[in-house]
Amino acid sequence: MPGKQPETGPTEAPEDGAADSLGSLTAEELQQGQEAALALEDRMALSAQTLVRAEVEQLYQEVRPLGQxxxxxxxxxxxxxxxxSLALKQLPKTSTSLRGFLYEFCVGLSLGTHPAIVAAYGIGIESANSYSFLTEPVLHGDLITFIQPKVGLPQPAAQRCTEQLTSALEHIHDRGLVYRDLKPENVLVCDPACQRIKLADFGHTRPRGTLLRLTGPPIPYTAPELCASPLLPEGLPIQPALDAWALGVLVFCLLTGYFPWDQPLEDTDPFYEDFLVWRASGQAQDRPQPWFGLTPAADTLLCGLLDPHPRRRSPVGAIQGFLGRPWRQDGEASGLAVEAGEGGR
Incomplete structure (x- = not known):
């Protein structure tokens, strides 16, 4: 996600109708986020007491870099x-506080075991200049290296990845958390054929209801409600709808090999403006060029996930109803390539 965002704990639930277009919280949703936040605080306090204090080189031999x-x-x-063999994530103290390290470490631990989430081991290390923690090693890079520009992934691989990511996100949401950083660079690939993937990097994951304000420029994965002036001056309560939007953008990338837009800003990005016009009219003549080659099933799926209004946006679980159906038209590579220099390409 762009920039560092000021955040506070879960907010008070607004009155009925207040800030509804920005994803206001029900009492049940607020409670779920508060329980997740309290559980993380307890785990962080315990983990702070059990840190191994040693230099990494004394305990482990470095083999090769996996990511930076x-x-x-x-x-x-x-x-x-x-x-x-293990994967070690190392965070320098110059840019990471103890609390920030413990938070990311404990979020990974709180997610337990899930086949599409990188398994975290309960070993945190404090060295003179860094904090580190250990996870299972995933050795075939991230998903961005498998997405062919202006082509994407083969349709079966795109659906496999989408199904596994959906399961991982539902697992996170069921625990009162919102992932908030879904992009190909955070999806690790387990095998050369891209049969299995795992979601990684939980530094931006927050309890549902945490107040958030965007302070950096939006990117394609940034939901439009984060780009508008929030009705709540202190920020927007984080909701799983943010992950649904990012999943929609990622699925589009898997099917086409490029972003649908650079920024979800109607007055700034013509690709996003064209999408809104087509979405409102439903007319074939309004279909934006980047969307050529997708099937009606893919149109319905993506338009649901990419609804500009978070309360009307499809949940990530809506993917399940579209698996096994064609998402690209026969004879189409992945949608027509657009002119060089156009947005998001």
């Missing part, structure tokens, strides 16, 4: 005594 991000790196390591 803005705030840290992931490396493949082996245990010096047992020889076990």
């Amino acid at each position: 991000g803005r705030f840290g790196r992931v490396v493949l390591v082996t245990h010096r005594k047992k020889g076990t």
Whole structure:
């Protein structure tokens, strides 16, 4: 997600009708988010007491890098005594607070075991200059390396990935959390044929209802409600609808090999404006060029996930009703390639 966003704990539920277009919380939704936040605080307090204080090099032998991000790196390591292969995420203290490290570490632990989520091990390490934690190793890179520009993935692979991601997101939502950072770079691939994937990187995951304000420029995965001036001056209560929007954008990428727009801003991005016109009219002549080659089933699925109004947006579980149906038209590679230099390509 772009930039660092100021966040606070779950908000008070607004009065009936207040900020409904921005995803207001019901009492049940608010309670679920508060329970998740309290459970994370308890786990963080316990984990702070059980940190292993040692230099990583004393315990593990680095094999090779697995990934590099803005705030840290992931490396493949082996245990010096047992020889076990593990993935180690290392966050420098210069850019990561103890609380920030404990939060990401404990979110991963709180998700338990799920076949489409990277398994976290309960080992946190504090070294002189960094914080680290261990997870299962996933060795075939991230999903972005498998998406062919202006082509995407083969349709069976696109549906397999979508089904597994949907299951992972539902698992997260059932625990009162919102993932908030769905993009191909955070989806790790388990095998060369892209049969199995795992969701990783929970640094942006927050309890439902946490107040959020966007402070950086929006990207294609940013839901439009985050781009508007919120009715609540303190920010927008986080809802699973944010993940549904990002899932819709990711599915479009898997099917076409490019983004549907650069920013979901009607007055700024002509691709997004064209999408809104077509969505409102339903007329074939209004269909935007990037959407050529998709089937009616894909249109219905994506228009549901990409509803600009979060309360009307389809939940991520809506994917299940579209699996096994064609998402690309016969004879179409993945949608017509657009002119070089157009948005999101």
